[in-house]
Amino acid sequence: MSPDSGPLPSQPPAGLGLAPFLQRCIQLLLLPIHLLACLGLWDSFYKKAFPYIMAKVAPIYNRKVYKQKQELFSNLRKFTGPSGQLTLLEIGTGTGTNFQFYPPGCRLTCTDPNPNFSKFLLKSLSENRHLQLDRWVVASGEDLRQIPDGSVDAVVCTLVLCSVPDVPKVLMEVLRVLRLGGAFYFLEHVAADHSSWTYFWQKVCDPVWKYFGDGCSLSRETQKELEKTNFSELNLRRIHVTPYWTPTSPHIIGYAVK
Incomplete structure (x- = not known):
């Protein structure tokens, strides 16, 4: 993992007060999309389009x-449970x-709230035959009721908590489904x-990012x-993935143990 790069100003930017004004301007420009969202049309369209966008963007990010x-992920095997299979x-x-x-x-269980990702997921599995897919569950991260308590050795979540x-x-x-001593792995872009x-630019761009991200x-x-x-251990570092001044640059990466 690489360390933080690039200096951060010690004083608030002089133009920080402009953020709410610029946000309102952007919200006005987004009004047609907002209306579509209120009618339920935007989500319906974007849920179908988003997997195709991610199929192009995700490899670049990777x-x-x-x-x-x-x-x-180099120490994942360390958390293999009593069954002897991770x-x-x-x-x-x-x-x-x-x-x-x-x-x-x-043994892999995959979840996603968007069922339109399924064909892309299956394509990735066909390219990674070293894995064994146990289940593919359409579910949000807040409701994993189909996964029993304490049933997994490791949980992975990258660019999801945003x-x-x-x-x-x-x-x-995550805590519920992990066995005692299991680990939660994360990589997330976060607030600067x-x-x-x-x-400043994160706050300005947030309204647009919400709709298109x-x-x-x-x-x-x-x-x-x-x-x-309530993790027993938290191993976390901040890194910069892109030039430090870009809105998606600040990240946290690491793992936590139950």
Whole structure:
């Protein structure tokens, strides 16, 4: 994992007060989409289009974080349970871009609230025959009732907590399904330092990002939620994936143990 890069201003940007004004301007421009969303038409369209977008974007992102993911998942086998076979649950599997990093022979359960990802997920599985798919479940991260308590050795969640409606509820579900001593792996883009120009642009761009990023927020304080969750151990680092001033640059990466 690479360390933080790039200095952050120690004082709030002089133009920080412009953020609410610029947000309102953007919201006015987004009014037609907002109306479609109120009518339920935007979600219907975007849920079908989003998997195709991610099928193009996810490989580009994966190349940027390849080394970080490789290092992150390098100790997955350490959490293999008494069965002798690693059981892994991935929340928000999407197109399956993490499959290449999972150890051979692990038993995989995939979840995603969008059923339109299924054909992309199956394509990724066909390219990663070292994995064994146990189940594909259409479910949100807040409601994993189909997964029994304490039934998995590891849970993986990458670029998902930025878009879920209720982060604490997702993390409580993670704790529920993990066996004692199991681990939760995460890689998420998060809010920048509040005194930085990066945070300024995150707040300005948030309204657009929500609609075109499937509910994604650029300014989530995910680290704080992880720290408040009752994990016995939290291993977390902040990194920058793109130039530090870009809105999606600040990330957290690591794993937590139940």
